[in-house]
Amino acid sequence: MLDGRVVDNKLLHLEEPSSSSWVKDNFVVGDVLGSGTFGTVYAVECRRSPGTLYAMKELTRNSLPKYVATELRILQRCGGEHNIVRMHAAHREKDRVFIVMDYFEHTPMREILASITTKEILEYMKNLLIALQYLHSKRIIHRDVKPSNFLFDRKRKRFCLIDFGLCEELGRCSSPVKNVRLRSINGTQRRAAKRLCLESGTGMGGEDSENDESRVVEQRKGSERHRLDTSLKCNCFAQPRVCSICQKRPVHHVNKAGTPGFRAPEVLLKSSEQTPLMDIWAAGITFLSLLCGRHPVMRPADDHEAIAQLSTVFGTAPLQLLATKINASLLFCPAFPGLDIVKFVRAVRNGIGSRADGHECRICCNLFFENASGVCLCKTSEQSSLRELAPDERQVFEVLKKCLVVDPSERYDAEMLGAFLS
Numbered sequence: 001m002l003d004g005r006v007v008d009n010k011l012l013h014l015e016e017p018s019s020s021s022w023v024k025d026n027f028v029v030g031d032v033l034g035s036g037t038f039g040t041v042y043a044v045e046c047r048r049s050p051g052t053l054y055a056m057k058e059l060t061r062n063s064l065p066k067y068v069a070t071e072l073r074i075l076q077r078c079g080g081e082h083n084i085v086r087m088h089a090a091h092r093e094k095d096r097v098f099i100v101m102d103y104f105e106h107t108p109m110r111e112i113l114a115s116i117t118t119k120e121i122l123e124y125m126k127n128l129l130i131a132l133q134y135l136h137s138k139r140i141i142h143r144d145v146k147p148s149n150f151l152f153d154r155k156r157k158r159f160c161l162i163d164f165g166l167c168e169e170l171g172r173c174s175s176p177v178k179n180v181r182l183r184s185i186n187g188t189q190r191r192a193a194k195r196l197c198l199e200s201g202t203g204m205g206g207e208d209s210e211n212d213e214s215r216v217v218e219q220r221k222g223s224e225r226h227r228l229d230t231s232l233k234c235n236c237f238a239q240p241r242v243c244s245i246c247q248k249r250p251v252h253h254v255n256k257a258g259t260p261g262f263r264a265p266e267v268l269l270k271s272s273e274q275t276p277l278m279d280i281w282a283a284g285i286t287f288l289s290l291l292c293g294r295h296p297v298m299r300p301a302d303d304h305e306a307i308a309q310l311s312t313v314f315g316t317a318p319l320q321l322l323a324t325k326i327n328a329s330l331l332f333c334p335a336f337p338g339l340d341i342v343k344f345v346r347a348v349r350n351g352i353g354s355r356a357d358g359h360e361c362r363i364c365c366n367l368f369f370e371n372a373s374g375v376c377l378c379k380t381s382e383q384s385s386l387r388e389l390a391p392d393e394r395q396v397f398e399v400l401k402k403c404l405v406v407d408p409s410e411r412y413d414a415e416m417l418g419a420f421l422s
Contacts, residue, residue: 007277017042017058022091023098025066027056034148037208038063038165043103053103054088061095063165068097071164074140075099077301082134083127083159096405099122107150111222113147115294118392121290124152125399127159128420133414136276139170144209145282147264147295170276209259222339240331261285265310265406268303277408280417286329286404291396292348312407314338315379318406325407336363341404342385343377348402352377392419395421 017023027044034041039059046052070092080086080387081100089100091254118122128150135142142149151160236243254270256263264281266274289295300306300312307330311319315338323330347353352371360374368377386394399421402412412420 003020006153017044017056020091020096020098022093023056027054029056037210038067038163039115039129044058044100055085055101055146057099057104059099059165063097067165069165070169072099074164074169076169078135078138078140083131083161084134085160085162085313090097096120101162102160104151104158104162104365105153106160107154108146109295112152112154113290113295116290116293118390120152120350121287121396122392122421123157124150124159124290125283125287125396126418128161128286128419129414129421131159131161132276132279132283133418136279136414139276140420141168141274141276142166142279142282143168143257144259144262145279146259147286147289150286163209166272168255168257172235183399210257238331239330240333256303258282260300260306261296263303263306264408265307265322266326268307268310269319269323269326269328269330275315275408277411277413280411280414281408284400287396287400288404291345291400294348309315311336313341313344321402322407326410336367336395339377339381339384341401342382342389347375347377380407 005056008064016029017027018029022287023029023044026047030043030049032040033043039057041055041057044054044056052257069260072087074143075087078084085104086102087099088355090103091098091100096170112120128145130152132145142161142164144163145161149161149163151162153159183313232245234243234245236246252270254272255274256267256270258267258278259282262282262285264278267278285297289297298306298309300309307319311332316332316335318338320330320332347368352368352375359376361378362374362375364377365374388395389397399417402420405411
């Protein structure tokens with residue numbers, strides 16, 4: 001039962017949930033459980049059933065109706081199944097929308113990152129993939145998979161996928177809000193690479209999701225701004241610059257909704273073909289965070305830096321091949337083979353340390369902080385590193401590698417990964 005003393009006085013002013021008559025009549029509002037770009041979640045106690053707790057999300061008032069409708073529809077369709085949070089009620093009051101869901105008691109992510117075991121990582125992997133396989137079977141992309149959106153209750157061995165504000169339903173036409181039934185409760189590579197979290201600290205970044213409102217926006221034909229003389233030829237192809245002609249070309253817009261550092265390569269490269277496999281990439285980055293004990297692992301300032309960071313970890317060649325597949329040109333200078341993922345994880349978690357042999361890798365020395373001695377993390381040693389792992393740990397890294405395949409056409413899906421883990 002929520003003690004009235006824990007109800008923050010700030011919740012009583014006009015803009016907080018308790019200023020809603022519906023909320024006030026039905027709930028005692030408690031502490032803030034979390035907040036982000038699209039809303040704030042509160043612990044609430046049901047007045048009609050003292051001691052019964054729920055999590056109540058108030059959506060930000062600038063949320064677009066179609067995204068509110070999508071979130072509610074998906075919670076109605078999928079909530080309460082396969083590790084997906086259950087919705088109990090939704091209420092709209094003028095321009096405010098409240099969603100009441102299960103209160104899921106969970107272990108703080110900071111504690112998990114500091115002490116999670118290999119066995120727990122395997123369980124976390126299995127249960128996140130169960131949730132994603134179920135969503136993907138319904139042709140739903142979550143688009144915001146990350147550690148803070150997949151809760152883990154260590155004591156009870158329970159898991160819960162939350163936050164469906166960025167979800168995308170494949171093959172569905174946009175539906176107006178009135179079709180959703182609301183109900184109430186009545187009963188540059190080197191510099192970019194150095195932003196990887198190899199420096200000391202706990203690395204508990206407060207990242208926010210982004211909903212790029214350039215979601216597949218169709219360009220206006222004949223726009224004066226983008227009208228070009230077709231006789232003009234680009235003079236910057238395969239050059240590390242953008243010419244004035246290309247700057248006037250129509251911008252290619254795609255849906256880039258998601259959290260920086262977790263976006264898949266095909267999203268960063270603006271591929272028009274985006275599938276549920278982008279969730280698998282984000283799941284892989286989530287698993288990488290657990291292994292490294294650091295969240296986030298990658299902290300890109302923008303999409304260009306994100307691509308540079310991916311090229312450092314996964315190599316420049318796979319990204320260039322993917323770019324070619326989607327009719328894009330991607331240049332890197334210098335080329336880089338990628339990293340031994342096992343050594344990379346250990347370096348992030350424990351520090352790079354000092355060289356054990358006489359070989360100094362100038363590439364790795366220049367790429368990473370605290371690597372003046374030139375410890376080599378290059379991908380050439382990866383197979384050897386994997387063979388030296390214990391069986392459970394090797395399985396974790398094999399799943400990680402199958403999630404983090406740059407080309408989505410070669411990436412494992414949730415069903416295949418689930419079968420691999422079983």
